[in-house]
Amino acid sequence: MTTLLxxxxxxxxxxxxxxxxxxxxxxxxxxxxxxxxxxxxxxWEWKKLHNIRQRVVDIQNGINHEGDKKIVDDxxxxxxxxxxxxxxxxxxxxxxxxxxxxxxGNKTKDPMPKGIKHKMDPDFIRPEVQDLLKSLTGRDPEIVxxxxxxxxxxxPRVRLLTTEQLNQEIxxxxxxxxxxxxxxxxxxxxxxxxxxxxxDELLDGYEEGKLIFTDITVDLKPxxxxxVVREPTGLLRRAQWDERDRALGxxxxxxxxxxxxxxxxxxxxxxxxxxxxxxxxxxxxxxxxPDSKEFIHYTQMVYDEIDKESQYDLLRSTRFFGGLAFYxxxxxxxxxxxxxxxxxxxxxxxxxxxxxxxxxxxxxxxTAKNLKDLNNCDDFRIVQVYVQNDATMKKILELSLQTFQxxxxxxxxx
Amino acid sequence: xxxLSWLLLERVRNFRKLQTTRERLVARNAECLFAGDExxxxxxxxxxxxxxxxxxxxxxxxxGCPNRPFxxxxxxxxxxxxxxxxxxxxxxxxxxxxxxxxxxALNFERIKxxxxxxxxxxRPIRRLLGLSxxxxxxxxxLIFAENLRRRKAIEQKIKSKESEDSEKKxxxxxxxx
Numbered sequence: 001m002t003t004l005l006x007x008x009x010x011x012x013x014x015x016x017x018x019x020x021x022x023x024x025x026x027x028x029x030x031x032x033x034x035x036x037x038x039x040x041x042x043x044w045e046w047k048k049l050h051n052i053r054q055r056v057v058d059i060q061n062g063i064n065h066e067g068d069k070k071i072v073d074d075x076x077x078x079x080x081x082x083x084x085x086x087x088x089x090x091x092x093x094x095x096x097x098x099x100x101x102x103x104x105g106n107k108t109k110d111p112m113p114k115g116i117k118h119k120m121d122p123d124f125i126r127p128e129v130q131d132l133l134k135s136l137t138g139r140d141p142e143i144v145x146x147x148x149x150x151x152x153x154x155x156p157r158v159r160l161l162t163t164e165q166l167n168q169e170i171x172x173x174x175x176x177x178x179x180x181x182x183x184x185x186x187x188x189x190x191x192x193x194x195x196x197x198x199x200d201e202l203l204d205g206y207e208e209g210k211l212i213f214t215d216i217t218v219d220l221k222p223x224x225x226x227x228v229v230r231e232p233t234g235l236l237r238r239a240q241w242d243e244r245d246r247a248l249g250x251x252x253x254x255x256x257x258x259x260x261x262x263x264x265x266x267x268x269x270x271x272x273x274x275x276x277x278x279x280x281x282x283x284x285x286x287x288x289x290p291d292s293k294e295f296i297h298y299t300q301m302v303y304d305e306i307d308k309e310s311q312y313d314l315l316r317s318t319r320f321f322g323g324l325a326f327y328x329x330x331x332x333x334x335x336x337x338x339x340x341x342x343x344x345x346x347x348x349x350x351x352x353x354x355x356x357x358x359x360x361x362x363x364x365x366x367t368a369k370n371l372k373d374l375n376n377c378d379d380f381r382i383v384q385v386y387v388q389n390d391a392t393m394k395k396i397l398e399l400s401l402q403t404f405q406x407x408x409x410x411x412x413x414x
Numbered sequence: 415x416x417x418l419s420w421l422l423l424e425r426v427r428n429f430r431k432l433q434t435t436r437e438r439l440v441a442r443n444a445e446c447l448f449a450g451d452e453x454x455x456x457x458x459x460x461x462x463x464x465x466x467x468x469x470x471x472x473x474x475x476x477x478g479c480p481n482r483p484f485x486x487x488x489x490x491x492x493x494x495x496x497x498x499x500x501x502x503x504x505x506x507x508x509x510x511x512x513x514x515x516x517x518x519a520l521n522f523e524r525i526k527x528x529x530x531x532x533x534x535x536x537r538p539i540r541r542l543l544g545l546s547x548x549x550x551x552x553x554x555x556l557i558f559a560e561n562l563r564r565r566k567a568i569e570q571k572i573k574s575k576e577s578e579d580s581e582k583k584x585x586x587x588x589x590x591x
Contacts (some may be wrong), residue, residue, distance in 0.1 A: 065456040095491055167486055206559040209514040216504060224520075230545045243515075252510040302536070 118291055122327060123361050126184040132357045133322035135352060137181060140317040142172075144180050182275035183322040188289040195238045203234035212239060214247045222248055241292065265298050268305075275311070277302050281320050303327050312340050329358045332365075335393045336382070342400040352379035354387045365390055380404060426476065467494075470533040472525065474506065475499060483508055486540065487530055503528075506542065518542060 055071050058064075123129060147153055161169065215226040220288050227239035227247055239247065249259045264271060264280065271280055281302055288295035307311060315321045328334050334354055341351045359368040368388035371382060380401075386398045449452045469491045476496065478484035487504035504520040511517070520542070531534070535543070536556060544551040 200551060202556045203551070203559050205563055206555065207516075209516055211509040211516050211518060211545055213542075214517075214519050216519045216521040228546055230547075234544075236547050246513075247517070250517060 012363075018384055021209050068400060079234070101391045118190070119188045121326075122187060123330070126360070127359065129326070129360055130322075132182075132353050132360070133183065133325055134181070135353055136357075137321040138317040138321075139181070141177075142410075143317045144177060181317070181319050183319050184285055184289050186323060186326055187290045189293060189296055190241060193238050193240050197228065197238070198236040200234040200236070205232060206234075207232050210313060212243060212247055213252060216251065224254070245289070245292075258287065262287075265294070268301070274306055277306060277311070278318060278320065279313050298321065300327060305335050307333060310336050310340055312337060313344075325354065325357060326361075329361045332358075332362065332390070334358055335391055335397065338386075338391075338397060339393065341399060342383075342397070342404070345401075348379045348404055352382045353384050357391075358386065426484070468532050468534050470500075470528065470531070471536065472503065472528060472533050472539050473536040474538055479543065486541075505537075518546070520546065520548070522548060 007339065026346055047145060052071055055065065055068065059068055059072070073338075074303075082242075160407070203377055209232065210231040211232070213228045223246075227244050229239050229243060230236050230237065246259060249257060265284070268280060281299065284295055284302075285300050288298075306314065307328065310325070312321075315324055325337065338354060341347060341354065355367065355371075359365070362368060367386045370385050370389065371377060383401060387394060387401065392398055456526045458538075461541045468487060471492045472487065472489055474485040475490070475498075476485055485506040485508065486499070486502055488499040489501045489505060490499050490501060501524065502519065503524050507517075525548075528583055537552070540549070540552045542553050543549040544555065546581055
């Protein structure tokens with residue numbers, strides 16, 4: 001209890017005394033003014049409402065104060081101004097009615113015909129296979145973070161770091177490695193679309209060419225976009241995959257993609273002479289969808305060329321090496337790669353990883369049957385079993401294996 | 415469909431001639447019945463579809479270069495110029511490309527919206543929407559296709575007759591020789 005009276009309260013008492021007459025009675029209705037709440041954070045209107053609501057709650061509970069009648073009358077007069085519903089957002093008060101939806105229904109999203117899905121190769125998805133492919137590619141930072149022609153390069157920076165900061169920077173670089181070495185997916189070839197919607201014989205011969213219709217509604221994924229072809233015979237059918245890719249290239253072009261087929265993909269001899277295998281693979285990644293016929297055919301062409309010439313070092317510690325190893329293991333032609341690992345790279349664990357890959361993908365081969373416990377065997381034994389059973393270049397691989405047979409015995413002496 | 419127009423009244427004071435038109439459907443080839451009256455006009459529209467009196471229309475606006483047309487499918491007011499627009503709803507390329515295809519793009523969501531609000535569709539757009547399967551086929555298209563087929567059949571007959579005549583001529587020449 002403070003004896004000091006605030007100047008506003010003094011003014012309020014004076015005002016009340018001036019306005020109040022004898023016949024009005026005691027203070028029945030709470031008197032508020034803006035100056036009373038000038039210092040408060042809340043608005044005076046809100047506080048007025050708050051007090052009125054408290055009074056209303058008391059009335060509902062049965063507690064009566066003086067002046068309830070006036071409050072109730074005032075509130076009753078305001079009811080016609082209140083909305084029948086309390087809206088939290090202005091969008092609810094002014095709803096946008098789509099008249100077309102009500103009349104015609106909303107069917108712009110055209111689902112793809114049944115039976116067509118984007119299927120990944122089930123062997124490629126397995127985490128064991130992914131781990132093996134990542135260990136085979138390698139992590140040479142000079143190749144992964146090499147200068148790329150056409151991109152801007154920053155000047156080098158020198159910084160002084162503590163050991164903790166150094167470890168953090170190394171963690172960041174590990175994450176960047178994973179980004180740069182992310183393998184492009186190996187998928188099964190997509191099936192051709194064959195669905196007829198209608199056949200109007202009366203339209204036979206109205207034109208000499210086809211008509212392709214595409215749906216240009218906003219916010220649709222390329223799979224959901226409806227594309228339809230009307231042929232001069234009067235047949236209405238869905239567009240096939242090459243027609244879809246062309247129409248999407250016209251209306252929704254992507255950077256790096258072109259509508260015309262580059263003859264490099266059909267006559268790549270000059271590019272292979274100059275060792276542009278990696279550039280061709282990057283080009284294929286950008287232009288084609290990994291589902292499509294062309295992507296699979298052209299990548300396999302590049303992999304066959306590398307296998308023939310044994311130029312595996314071009315793709316080592318890039319993101320295409322995993323696809324190479326997977327393709328070779330699937331088609332049972334690992335021998336060239338094995339030879340390269342044993343002679344040039346001279347690492348037994350990588351060779352053992354390759355044979356493990358072969359066993360995981362080809363479960364019914366003789367090596368897989370003989371090597372049921374892969375973890376318990378030595379790396380040397382794993383490769384030996386493969387060479388004995390499923391290898392085509394037996395003698396060459398046996399010779400290269402003999403070097404590894406002698407080294408551990410000599411290393412033990414040291 | 416047929417329209418009758420009948421000049422009814424002529425005011426006594428002759429300061430204004432009132433024209434009132436009354437339209438009603440009449441059977442086909444029934445012009446002989448009304449041949450006597452001068453006030454009656456009988457005519458038929460090929461379309462058969464009445465033109466709605468709505469200011470909004472979906473139609474083709476011609477862009478491109480000389481000898482190379484390219485159309486935008488456009489919502490516009492009927493009394494505005496051909497190339498003005500309120501909203502673009504698609505494109506149509508009448509010239510075929512390398513693969514002998516004609517490309518047409520349609521924003522079906524917005525077209526639905528404007529049709530529901532009563533926009534008028536011109537004949538080429540009715541044809542395109544019928545060909546795409548969005549609306550039923552336009553009868554003018556079917557008539558056009560049938561006429562084309564008849565013309566081709568006639569041209570083939572003429573060609574076959576000419577080849578027969580040329581063969582006969584060579585035979586007669588050989589006989590003479």
